[in-house]
Amino acid sequence: xxxxxxxxxxxxxxxxxxxxxxxxxxSFTLGxxxxxxxxxxxxxxxxxxxxxxRLIRPPGIMTADQISLEGEDLMQKSERDMxxxxxxxxxxxxxxxxxxxxxxxxxxxxIMEAYMLHNAxxxxxxxxxxxxxxxAVSIRAPERVMRAYPHEMSGGMGQRIMIAMMLxxxxxxxxxxxxxxxxxxxxxxxxxxxxDNLVKERGMGLIFISHDLNLVADFCxxxxxxxxxxxxxxxxxxxxxxxxxxxxxxxxxxxxxxxEPRARLEVLQRDPAWSEAPSVSGRI
Amino acid sequence: MTMISVENLNVWxxxxxxxxxxxxxATFAVKRxxxxxxxxxxxxxxxxxxxxxTGLAPDWxxxxxxxxxxxxxxxxxxxxxxxxxxxxxxYASLHPRHSVDxxxxxxxxxxxxxxxxxxxxxxxxxxxxxxxxxFRYPHQLSGGQRQRVAIARALAPExxxxxxxxxxxxxxxxxxxxxxxxxxxLRIEHGLTYLxxxxxxxVVGHMCDRLAVMKDGxxxxxxxxxxxxxxxxxxxxxxxxxxxxx
Numbered sequence: 001x002x003x004x005x006x007x008x009x010x011x012x013x014x015x016x017x018x019x020x021x022x023x024x025x026x027s028f029t030l031g032x033x034x035x036x037x038x039x040x041x042x043x044x045x046x047x048x049x050x051x052x053x054r055l056i057r058p059p060g061i062m063t064a065d066q067i068s069l070e071g072e073d074l075m076q077k078s079e080r081d082m083x084x085x086x087x088x089x090x091x092x093x094x095x096x097x098x099x100x101x102x103x104x105x106x107x108x109x110x111i112m113e114a115y116m117l118h119n120a121x122x123x124x125x126x127x128x129x130x131x132x133x134x135x136a137v138s139i140r141a142p143e144r145v146m147r148a149y150p151h152e153m154s155g156g157m158g159q160r161i162m163i164a165m166m167l168x169x170x171x172x173x174x175x176x177x178x179x180x181x182x183x184x185x186x187x188x189x190x191x192x193x194x195x196d197n198l199v200k201e202r203g204m205g206l207i208f209i210s211h212d213l214n215l216v217a218d219f220c221x222x223x224x225x226x227x228x229x230x231x232x233x234x235x236x237x238x239x240x241x242x243x244x245x246x247x248x249x250x251x252x253x254x255x256x257x258x259x260e261p262r263a264r265l266e267v268l269q270r271d272p273a274w275s276e277a278p279s280v281s282g283r284i
Numbered sequence: 285m286t287m288i289s290v291e292n293l294n295v296w297x298x299x300x301x302x303x304x305x306x307x308x309x310a311t312f313a314v315k316r317x318x319x320x321x322x323x324x325x326x327x328x329x330x331x332x333x334x335x336x337x338t339g340l341a342p343d344w345x346x347x348x349x350x351x352x353x354x355x356x357x358x359x360x361x362x363x364x365x366x367x368x369x370x371x372x373x374x375y376a377s378l379h380p381r382h383s384v385d386x387x388x389x390x391x392x393x394x395x396x397x398x399x400x401x402x403x404x405x406x407x408x409x410x411x412x413x414x415x416x417x418x419f420r421y422p423h424q425l426s427g428g429q430r431q432r433v434a435i436a437r438a439l440a441p442e443x444x445x446x447x448x449x450x451x452x453x454x455x456x457x458x459x460x461x462x463x464x465x466x467x468x469x470l471r472i473e474h475g476l477t478y479l480x481x482x483x484x485x486x487v488v489g490h491m492c493d494r495l496a497v498m499k500d501g502x503x504x505x506x507x508x509x510x511x512x513x514x515x516x517x518x519x520x521x522x523x524x525x526x527x528x529x530x
Contacts, residue, residue: 040456041427155326184325184483185528211456254461256490258513258529264468265461265490 003173003205004030004052004090005283007065011047011229014059022047023062024229028282030173034199034206035282036220036237038213040251044229045209049175052207053086070172088118091166095178097158101150107161108146115168133164137194156187163194173205174198181212192219213251217241224282228275234282247274285316286349287445287477288337293346295329295336306332306341308501314494316351316444319471319478321488323525324498330481331372334447337479338369351444365395368438372450374430378422384408384433385418388440395441407436410473412466428459435466439474448480452487464491485529489513497522 011023023044028035037045047056054074056062067074069089074082094100102110111130112123121129127146134142137160150158159179166174176195180188196219199206210216216223217240225233225248233245243249250268295307307329314320322330335341337348339359348355350367371377378387388407392400405415411432422430431451438446451467452460468491471478482488488495489512497505497519505519517523 040458185525186325189528213457251457254458256461256464256486258486258489258526261490261509261513264465267461267465268458 001031002029002284003032003070005066005068006048006052007067007283009048009051009064009067010062011044011051011056012061012063014061022060022229023051025279026226026229026231026282027279028224028231028234029284030205030207031284032199032203032205033222034196034208034220034237036216036223037207037209037226038211038216038223038251039226040211042228043226045211045226046177048226049092049177049207049209052173052175053090053092054082055086055092087114087166087171088169089171090173090175091169091171092175092177093159093162093166093179095181097153097155097162098150100162101158103150105149106146107148107150107153111146111161111165111168114165118169129168130164133168134161136167137161137164138190139164156183156191159183159187159191160194163191167198170202171204173207175207175209177209178211179208180215181210188215213240213248213255222282230275230277230279231282232274232277232280234280245274246271286313287316287318287351288314288320288479289347289349290333290337291347291349293333293336293344293348295332295341295344297341297343306501307336307344310346310496310498310501310503312496312503312506314477314479316477317471317475318494319480319492321492321495322479322481322498323483323485323488323495325483325525327500328498329501330498331449334369334449334479334481338367338447365441366443367445367447368441368443369447369449370431370434370438370451373454374427374434375422375454377434378430380422383419383421384413384425387433387437391437391440397440403440407439410439410470411436412462426459427455428462431455431459431463432466435463435470439470442474443476445477445479448478450482451480453482453484460487467491485512485526497525 007027009023009026013020013022026048039045050056051062052067064075108130112126115126115129131142134145139145139160180191195206198204208220217237220237223235223237223240224231227247233243233248235243253266254268256265291311293307293310297304297306310333322333324330332341336344385404388404389400392403397403408414408417413432452463480491489509492509494508496503499521505517505522515526517526
């Protein structure tokens with residue numbers, strides 16, 4: 001069951017020194033699964049996530065043969081129609097809750113605004129829905145949190161609030177861009193469990209963008225490994241440790257490990273051929 | 285030979301009703317040439333300890349001794365020659381309009397060195413950047429290169445102690461490996477003592493000999509790395525932290 005089908009996606013940024021290709025011909029599909037996208041900063045993973053929502057702003061240029069959401073090509077949609085897709089059918093959770101929540105609105109007002117924008121309901125119903133959503137992401141004392149401002153929240157709570165907000169319209173696809181990298185390990189687990197439940201219970205498709213290989217290996221079903229704007233390898237997450245591409249192996253080996261002490265960490269030796277090789281397709 | 289000794293350290297912010305006790309009764313000692321780690325989740329007070337040692341946290345009580353000198357009130361100039369700090373975010377800790385040459389040159393000038401020119405080149409070599417990076421600005425450098433400049437700046441006064449506040453948490457894993465290797469090499473070459481803060485147990489396990497686990501401002505456990513690797517934490521919180529990170 002394919003929810004999303006991306007074919008030959010390019011993102012380009014014209015500059016004084018010629019056109020810079022940030023994403024170069026990426027293709028993949030997403031079913032009702034947890035799809036991980038990993039790579040270093042600058043590998044194009046976040047831009048890939050953003051382009052699905054067509055959030056690349058000029059001077060950036062994005063092209064694709066198709067980005068189809070259950071058969072509808074998003075590339076053909078007008079900006080006005082896209083607004084009905086963003087948030088409603090495909091939601092995105094950004095990396096840092098500090099920069100994604102409005103600092104001068106209470107949490108409650110923000111969540112209710114999001115809900116009332118998409119649904120014709122009164123404030124009372126919106127309030128009840130917002131409290132319900134905060135409970136769904138296991139926030140204790142949701143009524144108190146509704147009255148609070150973002151700066152009164154810890155990072156983990158902020159991130160859970162973001163997820164609650166994204167889930168209100170019950171989207172079919174959630175794109176999570178490094179949702180846990182600003183969080184501590186113990187809080188990280190909670191946030192992942194919440195997203196995991198959503199995939200299982202609501203049958204949502206999840207695109208999980210991260211630079212943390214171990215996390216992706218544990219959490220996702222399938223992984224795309226990106227390097228210099230291309231997918232260099234696609235594999236099942238539980239087989240990530242047996243990955244064949246030297247780039248993936250290099251990334252795995254550069255991690256310090258508690259169970260295997262080493263005097264020196266391996267440093268990734270980059271091969272120019274990696275960025276030349278054509279993109280591997282992540283379509284099923 | 286104890287290089288850093290912290291006894292019953294309390295650090296707080298604010299007064300009266302708004303008072304927050306960030307560190308409560310922390311006690312530990314670091315031997316000369318050792319590498320000591322502080323781990324814990326955000327808000328546990330690990331960075332605050334570093335800030336109290338350098339004088340960036342104004343309200344504290346207890347005893348801090350650095351290389352036999354008890355610290356009280358304003359720190360002397362010799363203190364800053366001995367103790368230097370590397371911050372978490374290399375994007376925020378370098379002046380955006382100062383070139384690498386200015387950053388290092390100013391530090392050297394303030395510490396009263398005269399052969400600044402030769403020293404800047406030497407420092408850049410030490411951190412593996414080389415002279416071609418000398419006149420670049422921070423925006424022309426990658427995250428790893430910036431952190432190397434920040435390390436070079438910390439090394440400029442020829443310190444004996446480096447306080448490392450999450451030096452690699454803003455970097456990619458491949459770059460993290462380079463920086464951790466560099467820090468390990470520098471410690472041996474210059475005989476440095478490290479006090480390193482990290483939330484990543486495997487990084488601390490790689491870099492340090494001993495570590496303290498912090499929770500809510502208190503040190504709940506001090507253990508050596510062998511115990512960490514064997515997953516033999518005695519306190520339930522450190523055990524929980526270990527399980528979460530494997």
